[in-house]
Amino acid sequence: MEKPPRPCYTDFKLLARGPRLSNLLETASKLGYERVAVDVEVTFEGKKTVIPRVEELDKALKEFVTLPEGLEVLRRITIKVDNPNLLHVIQGSNALEEYDITALHITSEKAFQSIVSTITTDIISLEWSERLGFPLKYTQVSQILRRGTCFEVCYTPAIKSSSHCRQIISNIIQLSTFSKGKGIIISSGAEHPLELRGPLDVINLSCLFGMKEEHCKATITKNCAQVISHARQRTDIVKGAVLCQFLPSSASDDYVKEEGATLSETRKRSRSPEPET
Amino acid sequence: MVTHLRLSIFFEEPNERFTIENFDFLLTKALQDLHGQVGAAITINVIEYSVIASNEYSVLISCPKKNLMKVWSSLTLTGTYQSNRCAVIVKNVTITPSETLNDIEVQQS
Secondary structure, three states, rough: OOOOOOOOOEEEEEEOOOOOHHHHOOOOOOHOOOEEEEEEEEEEOOOOOOOHHHHHHHHHHHHHOOOOOOOOOEEEEEEEEOOOHHHHHHHHHOOHHHHOEEEEEEEHHHHHHHHHHHHOEEEEEOOOOOOOOOOOHHHHHHHHHHHEEEEEOOOHHHHHHHHHHHHHHHHHHHHHHHHHOOOEEEOOEEEOOOOOOOHHHEEEHHHHHHOHHHHHHHHHOOHHHHHHHHHHHHOOOOOOOOOOOOOOHHHHHOOOHHHHHHHHHHHHHHHHOOOOO | OEEEEEEEEOOOOOOOOHHHHHHHHHHHHHHHHHHHHHHOOOOOEEHHHEEEEEEEEEEEEEHHHHHHHHHHHHHOOOEEEEEEEEEEEEEEEEHHHHHHHHOOOHHOO
């Protein structure tokens, strides 16, 4: 009997730089991860903020890091947002599209409310290790999930401090109640190899967060694949298309006749079915 | 019903005085921190203990199957022992202890 294909375990947040990143990637590969993302964190403070080019990260990866075999390394940017008025600036930035994955780290209620309806990003993370300061709402969570964006939880703060651990468990139980366990990814957020845990440890940890058994494994496999496909849709697909067509001579005559009519009237006429002759 | 867990413990700095009693203390403290007195009361037996390097140890423990999630999660969230950074990684979970000796790396990946 054939074995089922091995799931691709993913960790979307490695924060180390320089020679330590090399150790971290090696540890991740040993533990059984097949895909990781190296994160660049930026705090957004208006138009003056410079989003680092992806070439800088590529250069750092080439200089210091020897990539272990069989490990796919993605490039990710996380932008910390506090002021909702600045979100449109992020939306229009070309530098963001160079990264494989983009994430928003939301720190205020207003920013969270405004991203629900406007911003398209791959991952949203909140300050899970502290008191949120605003209640999560079922409608907001489901609206975000419907657009294919996932919520991210990092477990490293839970390892470092017991008070952070308590807050994380409390917040994630609340989140998994609203999302019914769907659309949540669990990442390490590790800066040191000893902060990294094995894939099976992470799956078990998600059981502790109150998720159902079938959703636990998805937190580091299926949902991560969903994030990657969402990111590819955002970057690889053309944003819009216009169909140009020559009008037949009779149609153009009609258009000239209707030139005086208002746009709304023309639309009404075009929608109403034509009488059969 | 009993479950066996094969663990690997890594320390940041070499810790040559880490004995089986120290591990027992680490385990009880980890359970108490996460699950309180009820967690600390779970019966756990240390079946095998071996030193792999000065900063790496391998331990085989057994615990009741219904408490597996509690034991495993508390070990995962352990990050320090006596101000020395450490990590406990569960390599394998099986019903019989002999299985864990053979399939350590296969099961994890």
